Amino acid sequence: MAAELDMDYDVTDTPIEVTPHNIDAEQALLGSVLFDNEVYNRLGDFLRPEHFYDPVHQRIFEVISGIIQRGSLADAVVLKNRFEQDEGLAEIGGVEYLSFLLQNAPSGAAAPSYAQLIFDLALRRELIRVGAEIKMFAESADTEADAEEQIEMAERKLFDLAETGGSQGGFDSFETAVINSIKMASAAYERDGGLSGISTGLIDLDRQLGGLHESDLIILAGRPSMGKTALAANIAFHVARHHKVGKDAAGNERLLDGGVCAFFSLEMSSEQLATRLIAEHSGVPSNKIRRGEITPDQFEAIRDSAAELQSIPLFIDDTGGLSIGALVARSRRLKRTHGLDFIVVDYLQLLTGGSLMKSSDNRVQEITAITMGLKALAKELDVPVLALAQLSRQVEQRDDKRPQLSDLRESGSIEQDADVVMFVFREEYYKGRQEPREGTEEHMQWQQDMEDLHAKAEVIVGKQRHGPIGTVKLSFTAELTKFGNLAQDDRYAQPDH
Numbered sequence: 001m002a003a004e005l006d007m008d009y010d011v012t013d014t015p016i017e018v019t020p021h022n023i024d025a026e027q028a029l030l031g032s033v034l035f036d037n038e039v040y041n042r043l044g045d046f047l048r049p050e051h052f053y054d055p056v057h058q059r060i061f062e063v064i065s066g067i068i069q070r071g072s073l074a075d076a077v078v079l080k081n082r083f084e085q086d087e088g089l090a091e092i093g094g095v096e097y098l099s100f101l102l103q104n105a106p107s108g109a110a111a112p113s114y115a116q117l118i119f120d121l122a123l124r125r126e127l128i129r130v131g132a133e134i135k136m137f138a139e140s141a142d143t144e145a146d147a148e149e150q151i152e153m154a155e156r157k158l159f160d161l162a163e164t165g166g167s168q169g170g171f172d173s174f175e176t177a178v179i180n181s182i183k184m185a186s187a188a189y190e191r192d193g194g195l196s197g198i199s200t201g202l203i204d205l206d207r208q209l210g211g212l213h214e215s216d217l218i219i220l221a222g223r224p225s226m227g228k229t230a231l232a233a234n235i236a237f238h239v240a241r242h243h244k245v246g247k248d249a250a251g252n253e254r255l256l257d258g259g260v261c262a263f264f265s266l267e268m269s270s271e272q273l274a275t276r277l278i279a280e281h282s283g284v285p286s287n288k289i290r291r292g293e294i295t296p297d298q299f300e301a302i303r304d305s306a307a308e309l310q311s312i313p314l315f316i317d318d319t320g321g322l323s324i325g326a327l328v329a330r331s332r333r334l335k336r337t338h339g340l341d342f343i344v345v346d347y348l349q350l351l352t353g354g355s356l357m358k359s360s361d362n363r364v365q366e367i368t369a370i371t372m373g374l375k376a377l378a379k380e381l382d383v384p385v386l387a388l389a390q391l392s393r394q395v396e397q398r399d400d401k402r403p404q405l406s407d408l409r410e411s412g413s414i415e416q417d418a419d420v421v422m423f424v425f426r427e428e429y430y431k432g433r434q435e436p437r438e439g440t441e442e443h444m445q446w447q448q449d450m451e452d453l454h455a456k457a458e459v460i461v462g463k464q465r466h467g468p469i470g471t472v473k474l475s476f477t478a479e480l481t482k483f484g485n486l487a488q489d490d491r492y493a494q495p496d497h
Helices: 023-035 037-042 055-069 076-083 087-091 096-103 108-139 147-163 174-190 203-209 228-241 270-282 286-291 296-309 324-337 363-381 393-397 411-417 427-431 441-453
Strands: 217-222 244-247 253-257 261-265 314-317 342-346 385-390 420-425 456-464 470-477 482-485
Touching (some): 023 108, 037 055, 037 108, 055 076, 076 096, 108 147, 147 324, 203 470, 217 228, 217 363, 217 411, 228 270, 228 342, 228 482, 261 270, 261 324, 270 286, 270 296, 270 314, 324 363, 342 363, 363 385, 363 411, 427 441
Parallel strands (some): 217 385, 217 420, 261 342, 342 385
Antiparallel strands (some): 244 253, 420 456, 456 470, 470 482
C-alpha cells in the first residue's frame, strides 16, 4: 500500500485509472469478523485472502482464517501480537488500525454482502488481467500456438474464471451424503422406469445401467459396422427429444426428463447424422432419402419429421480432428449458453491431444490424456459423457467374435478411466459372411441361424462401477439404423410379492 493510505482512506480519492476495488467493503468485512468470529462461518468457502485488493487486508484475513479454523479466538488482541512487527500495517497506522477496524465494524448481518462484493471486484480484476494476457499472447511473435489453439486457451481461462467461487470441493458430512442419496432414490422412484439417471429410451439397457448417470464416462465400443454410431445417435435423439424441465416442491427449476445434448461427430457430417435421425423418426430408409428414391407419402413423412425435430435441443459439432482441449472448451460454452445434460463423442480415437501433447509422445499416452480429459469434463460439468471407441482387429481372429475388455485399443487407460464399458455386437453381421455352399445340410442350418439372428443385437456391459455386468438384447433395423426394445416374454409380467 502507498504511504499516504490511512484509516480515513476513501476510494474516491484514488486515481480513475485503477483496477476495481472497494477498500471500505474490505474494512467493514474484517471489522465484522473481528467483532464476532461466528460471522466468518457464514461467509461460505468462496472468499480467499487473495480476493482482497489491499495486501495488508490479505494478510489480516489470512491470519484471521487460520486462527478461527484452528478453533481459537481471533480478536484485536491476538492479531496485535501477530502484527506488531508488520511493516505493511505500520504504513497505515500500525496496530491501532486493528482497533479502527473493530470500532467501525458494521452489523455482522451485512458481512456476506460485503464478502460477495469483494469477491466480485476480485473477479473483475482477474478478468482485466486475463484479457491483457490474451492480448499479449496474441501479439507475441514467439508463440508456437496457432490462432485456434490460442482461442481454446482463452476460452479455457475465461471458463475457469467464470466457474471460480462456484461449488467448491471439500468434505461433506455423512448426514449431507445420506440426504443426497435419498434425493437420488426419490428422483428414481418418481421417474418413469425407476431410473436414477437419464433414460436411454431402451428399457432393458436402462434396467442394466439405471440410466445415464451424471459425471460418468461411458465407453461404447465395437468393430466397424456393428452400429456404434447408430446406437449413440438413437440414445442422443431420445435424450434431446424428451427434454423436459419443471419445478420441484421448493420452486427450484430442475430437469424432469431427457436433456440438452451435445454430439461431437468427428467421423460423420452433421447432415449425415441428421439424415439418420430423420430416417429413424419418419420410418423412411436413410439410403432412399440420400438417393431421393421416395414416394410422395414418404416425402410428407420426412417433412413432418424435420419440422418436429428441428426444435429439439440436440447440438451437433462435426469438426474433424478436434482436440480434447477444443471439445472441452466448446462443451463449457454450450453449458453456459444453452445448458448441457449429455455429451456424445464419436469417436474417441479420432480426438487429438492438441497442444498439450509433445510430438514425441506416443499414441497410448495421447489416448490416456484424452480419456482423463473426458472423465474430468464429465465431473466438471456434472453430465454423463458417452464416448465411442474402436476395437482392435484381434476380435476377428477368434471363433467367438463377442468383444471383451482386452479388445479395446489402448485398453489400459480407456478401461481404467471409464465408469461403464459397453460393447455393441451383432452376430448376424459375422454369420452372414460365413454362408456355406447352397444345397448342403450346412447351408440349411445356416439359413435357420440367420433367421434366428435377424434384426437382433447385443449390448455387452463389460464393466460397470454402479452395478452388475451382463448382456442386453436389442432389436436392430438395418435400413433405419435404429436400435429398439426387443420383445421379452417376462417384461410385462407382474412382479412377485
